[in-house]
Each structure stands twice: as C-alpha cells, then as structure tokens.
Amino acid sequence: MAPYTELDTTLLSEVTSIVQTAGATLRERYTQHARGTALDEIVNEIHANDDAVLAVMREPLLEARPGSRWAEDELAGGALPEGEWWIVDPAEGNINHVHGMPDWGVTATLVRDNQPVLTVVDLPLTGDTYTALAGQGAHLNGAPLRVSAKTDLGAALVGTGQAKPGEDVSTFRKIGESVTAMLVNGLVVRVSVPATLQLIHIAAGRMDAFWQFSDVRSGLVAGALLVREAGGTVTDIHGTPWTLAGSDFLAAAPGIHAAAVKVLGPLA
The missing domain is CATH 3.30.540.10 (Fructose-1,6-Bisphosphatase, subunit A, domain 1)
Incomplete structure (x- = not known):
C-alpha cells in the first residue's frame, strides 16, 4: 500500500x-x-x-x-x-x-x-x-472555497434531506421534527436530494449548515472533505467528530455549528 x-x-x-x-x-x-x-x-x-x-x-x-x-x-x-x-x-x-x-x-x-x-x-x-x-x-x-462567516443561526440558510428510499418511520419522524425545529430557529430550510449538492453549497459559503439522519457513505464522504477543507466543521448531530461509523451527520459554518447542535441534538 x-x-x-x-x-x-x-x-x-x-x-x-x-x-x-x-x-x-x-x-x-x-x-x-x-x-x-x-x-x-x-x-x-x-x-x-x-x-x-x-x-x-x-x-x-x-x-x-x-x-x-x-x-x-x-x-x-x-x-x-x-x-x-x-x-x-x-x-x-x-x-x-x-x-x-x-x-x-x-x-x-x-x-x-x-x-x-x-x-x-x-x-x-x-x-x-x-x-x-x-x-x-x-x-x-x-x-x-471558503465556508460562510455567519455567526447567527437566525440568519442561516440550512438544509437536510432523505438519504435513501425505505428509511424507517422513526428516521422520517426525526427528519420532520428537525425541519420544524430549524424553521423556528433558522432563516430558511431547504429539504432536497442529493446530500452532496447541498454540501458543496456549504463548502462554497452559499449555505450555512446541512444535517442528515443517515450513515449512507456515498452521499456524505465527498461533501465532508470539501466542507472540512473549506474551513467548516463536520460532526455528528451531537457535535462529536464525524466518522464513517456514525449514524448521523452535521456540516456547518463554524460560527453557527454550536447553535445547530443545540437545536438538533435533542432530536437524534
């Protein structure tokens, strides 16, 4: 090797x-x-x-x-x-x-x-x-590329989406609850697929956070590296450094990451 x-x-x-x-x-x-x-x-x-x-x-x-x-x-x-x-x-x-x-x-x-x-x-x-x-x-x-410099979650454009067909009902419920929570705490929420096309916006500073209740590798690894190398923070929903073994995912501009964890963490 x-x-x-x-x-x-x-x-x-x-x-x-x-x-x-x-x-x-x-x-x-x-x-x-x-x-x-x-x-x-x-x-x-x-x-x-x-x-x-x-x-x-x-x-x-x-x-x-x-x-x-x-x-x-x-x-x-x-x-x-x-x-x-x-x-x-x-x-x-x-x-x-x-x-x-x-x-x-x-x-x-x-x-x-x-x-x-x-x-x-x-x-x-x-x-x-x-x-x-x-x-x-x-x-x-x-x-x-450089991630967003925002520090206020209330001014943030954030997003999530469905990782794959056939997720279990509890995952769908968490997605819905998280969208509601971010609609309350963020500025605008996008819900779309695929994950990578939202993550490139995080890396480019066009969006401010993306989360997903999934461990589907192919939709996360490319964006995780792009965001990290653009100065972003990549963790799980609870704020622990993300790995392929994780069951959920959060990528965010550093200035709003902690606020996103505070909103999303209780839902995971």
Whole structure:
C-alpha cells in the first residue's frame, strides 16, 4: 500500500479527468423529461445510469491507485476495513436525473483508513468541478472555497434531506421534527436530494449548515472533505467528530455549528 504522503496533485488531476469523463457519459443520458412512470421503470432507469457510468470510471479509478478497493454498495453505511477504498456515486441525484431535473452529478472519493483524503464532484450540466485533497484545501474549478462567516443561526440558510428510499418511520419522524425545529430557529430550510449538492453549497459559503439522519457513505464522504477543507466543521448531530461509523451527520459554518447542535441534538 502506497503511503498517504504520495496522494498529491498528480493523482487528483488524474481522478478529476476520470470523473469528468464519467460525467460526460451521464450527461449524454440526460433528458429534460421524466423517464418512467411505474416504479420498476424508474428503478431500471436508475440502474442503467449507474451501469453506464461505472463502465467508464471503475477500472480507471482502481488503476489510478494500485492496491485500492471498491465499496460496492452505494447505499451502504458504516466503517470500512483498513486501507484505501473508493467510495463512488456514479449518479449522485440519480432520481433527479431520471425525472428530467438538473440537480445531479458524479462523485468519487478516496478513503484511507476511514478518512476521506481526496474527492472530486463533477456537475456536467454546469461544467463545475469541486475538488479537495486532505490538508490542501477545497476548490471549485481551481479557485479556493471558503465556508460562510455567519455567526447567527437566525440568519442561516440550512438544509437536510432523505438519504435513501425505505428509511424507517422513526428516521422520517426525526427528519420532520428537525425541519420544524430549524424553521423556528433558522432563516430558511431547504429539504432536497442529493446530500452532496447541498454540501458543496456549504463548502462554497452559499449555505450555512446541512444535517442528515443517515450513515449512507456515498452521499456524505465527498461533501465532508470539501466542507472540512473549506474551513467548516463536520460532526455528528451531537457535535462529536464525524466518522464513517456514525449514524448521523452535521456540516456547518463554524460560527453557527454550536447553535445547530443545540437545536438538533435533542432530536437524534
């Protein structure tokens, strides 16, 4: 296993190229109308998107980091065995893509010993690519990103969303209660999917906090690294440093993080 110190801008450049190529594949499949009406038709469209994108990115990513492994289930959560793993969402926001909406992209994150160390998020419709390398900052098309400087939760634009279909009723209840609590304590609450497309707004300072009652790795690792490298705070709902083993997630501008924990913590 090559040491972490060899993760450098050369690898990041290679991964960026791979993810952008994958993004172009997903863009070719995009329509501005919804595809499928019955549930099985929608699921088939989602799987077809995944298969088409993985066909052009899986092997190149594994070859780019010899010895790395692939986290197969994009809806899985929890810690991984030690070593380097690719956590990829070939169509982050796939449900939006098949419904003709523009909020989707492609993500690839290299995780080492359960810590995200390199990530690329490509948004093919806008031509924007978000990147981060541990200890070297977060960037949008090469320009540095910085989280919001807000200190008042009452002035904050915050967000959450559903991590995956079929969550249990208690999770849905917590989502609803948290939205109500933040509607009372924040300025405006967004509820949307996918998580990564809210987290890039946190990293860029456009939004101020995002939380989720879920451990789905593929929707959190890319944004966690981007937010952290942009100067944000990434914890669980109770304010403890976030790990892949956690059951919930909070990313926020440092100036409102404590206030967000105070509101959300009792609900978790």
